[in-house]
Amino acid sequence: MTDSYAKSAPFIDPLIAGFWQQVGHSLAxxxxxxxxLSGPVIDLGAGAGRGTRIAAAALPEARLLAVEPSAAMRTALLARLMDDPPLAARTTVVAxxxxxxxFPERVRAVLAVNMIGHLTPDERRSLWARIAARLDPGGIVVVNNPPPTVxxxxxxxxxxxxRVGAYDYRGWSEAEPAGDQSxxxxxxxxxxxxxxxxxxxxVDYDWWVVTDEELRAEWAACALSSRTLGDSDVHLLGRRTS
Structure with missing residues (x-):
C-alpha cells in the first residue's frame, strides 16, 4: 500500500492543530x-494522535485503539505516546x-475524523455497517465531512x-474534479x-466526496441516527433505539 502521507507527515499535525482546538472541548x-460504558475507543485514521489524546483525557479508564495505516504518521503517534507513559500503557497502535x-465485539466510541474521503463509496457504506454491529447502544461515532462534498x-x-521556533509552516491546497464522485x-x-x-x-491525493444528505441516508440504512456537534461540521452518530 502506498503511504500517501510519506512526504507530508511532518506538516500534518502542526497544520491540523487548529481544527482540534475548535472541536476538542465539545467533543470531550x-x-x-x-x-x-466498558468498551474501548477506536480512533480510525488516528494520525499523530490528537483525537486519541482528547478521548483519553475524557475517558481516563478507557482502552484506546489508534488505527493508522501510514507508517510516517505512526512515527509521530508513537513518539507522542511515549512522552505520556500512562497513555501509552492503555493505547494500542494498529498498523x-x-x-x-x-473491530472488537463491543466499542463505546469510534472516531472517524478527516478520513472518510480515503474510502470508496462501497467501503464507506461497509464501514458504517461494521461499526453499527459493534457499537454499544449508548455509544457514539464521531465523523466529519469536510468540503467539497460534490x-x-x-x-x-x-x-x-x-510557527515552531524560528521557522514558519504553511500549507496550500486546491482540488479538481476526478469523475462524478471524487x-x-x-x-x-x-x-x-x-x-x-x-x-x-x-503531494497529490485522491479524495472521495459525499454530501451530508447522502451520508444521512447511509447511516439510516444502518439504523444510525445523527446530530451535529455544536455549530461545527462534525456529526455524532448513535444507534437508533426505536
Missing amino acids: AELRRLSA EGAMEFP PAAVPRVASPVV VVWHMAYETLHQGRVVARVD
Missing part, C-alpha cells in the same frame, strides 16, 4: 458521557486501514501559518524562514 464533553481493522473545483487557498487534491507544504521558502513538498 460528549465522550465523558460514555464513562459508564492497518479502517477496512482491514477487525466533485467541484476548489480554488487554491493557504492554511494559517504555524476529486484530486493538490497540496503544497512550505517551510519558511523570515518570510523566505526554504523547503517545499508537493
Whole structure:
C-alpha cells in the first residue's frame, strides 16, 4: 500500500492543530458521557494522535485503539505516546486501514475524523455497517465531512501559518474534479524562514466526496441516527433505539 502521507507527515499535525482546538472541548464533553460504558475507543485514521489524546483525557479508564495505516504518521503517534507513559500503557497502535481493522465485539466510541474521503463509496457504506454491529447502544461515532462534498473545483487557498521556533509552516491546497464522485487534491507544504521558502513538498491525493444528505441516508440504512456537534461540521452518530 502506498503511504500517501510519506512526504507530508511532518506538516500534518502542526497544520491540523487548529481544527482540534475548535472541536476538542465539545467533543470531550460528549465522550465523558460514555464513562459508564466498558468498551474501548477506536480512533480510525488516528494520525499523530490528537483525537486519541482528547478521548483519553475524557475517558481516563478507557482502552484506546489508534488505527493508522501510514507508517510516517505512526512515527509521530508513537513518539507522542511515549512522552505520556500512562497513555501509552492503555493505547494500542494498529498498523492497518479502517477496512482491514477487525473491530472488537463491543466499542463505546469510534472516531472517524478527516478520513472518510480515503474510502470508496462501497467501503464507506461497509464501514458504517461494521461499526453499527459493534457499537454499544449508548455509544457514539464521531465523523466529519469536510468540503467539497460534490466533485467541484476548489480554488487554491493557504492554511494559517504555524510557527515552531524560528521557522514558519504553511500549507496550500486546491482540488479538481476526478469523475462524478471524487476529486484530486493538490497540496503544497512550505517551510519558511523570515518570510523566505526554504523547503517545499508537493503531494497529490485522491479524495472521495459525499454530501451530508447522502451520508444521512447511509447511516439510516444502518439504523444510525445523527446530530451535529455544536455549530461545527462534525456529526455524532448513535444507534437508533426505536
